[in-house]
Amino acid sequence: MQPDIETNRLILRPFRLSDGDRVAQLAGDKAIADMTANIPHPYKPEMAVDWIKTHEAQFVTRKGIIYAITLKGDDDIIGTVSLPKLEHGLGVLGYWLGVPYWGQGITLEASQGLIHYCRMHLGLKQLQVMHLVGNERSQSVIKKLGIPYKGNITLRMQGAEREVRLYQLIL
Template identity: 55%
Template sequence: MTVQPTLTTDRLILRPFSLGDCEQVAQLAGDRLISDMTANIPHPYEPPMAKVWIKGLSPMYHECRGIAYAVTLRSSGELMGAVSVTRIEDGYGTLGYWLGVPYWGHGYAYEASKALVDFTNTHFGLSGIKVMHLVENQRSQSVIRKLNVPYVENRTIRMQGVDREVCVYQCTLPAID
């Protein structure tokens, strides 16, 4: 069984989640602002929910269905959020990310997303990436633009029991020799 590697950027360490992260994940992801801007994080978000989610990450990686990382500060190891590429099928994966509110506006989401897209392109052999954001989520739109993923269309999808409009983006990744 292959061990999920740790990725390092200038300011961040992307590492596999551990069960010891449950409390911090619940605290950060449990902020109503996070739930309001993400498709899959309900409010309230409690530690047992984080535990179930974290337990599902290793099988997802080992079955090559996706990969998720804890986004941590390189200087302190402080957990700030998550970045993932999930639903890998037909050569495409779906990029997702969230950061705790105190970490917004510092370029961390872009830095983590860029590192993960580069890694998945090389190690999963992806031919492309999909990503979406809620129409009102301007911060996510900024991250996606910096990643140079072209806009495709708006769609209405059901999230947490409510129909929400999202902007959908998709790009082909460069071939790896």
């Protein structure tokens, strides 16, 4: 069973099917969809539930790990942090945070907690992260995590060719 991860201000916990409405509400914000590779707009609760249903298998097979971000003392999710791809010691970091929670260092803290856990328990040895060109908030998180920039690449996402910045770190 996927354990909770505790940081100074946060509890990272597995998602529950009952989180679907909240995921759709937060991730469905156009500001989130515009800056992520695979969150559509609009984002419906049943889409969120279908996504949540994939999490346990990823964790059990050790091919990925996905957490809901919550503030200590409040079980409502405010975002997510994950390694949706984890293979041969290489993890690809992903995250989004509800707009009302931006600018408080939450994504950085959640990412640090997840990275530490995965290094200790899941054999994480190398970290990769990408963000769309123009997503300065994500760029700031990555810089604070100390992950070096490797270059830009073009990926097809949400029906269009999009330029992303790629970062990679050997841990």
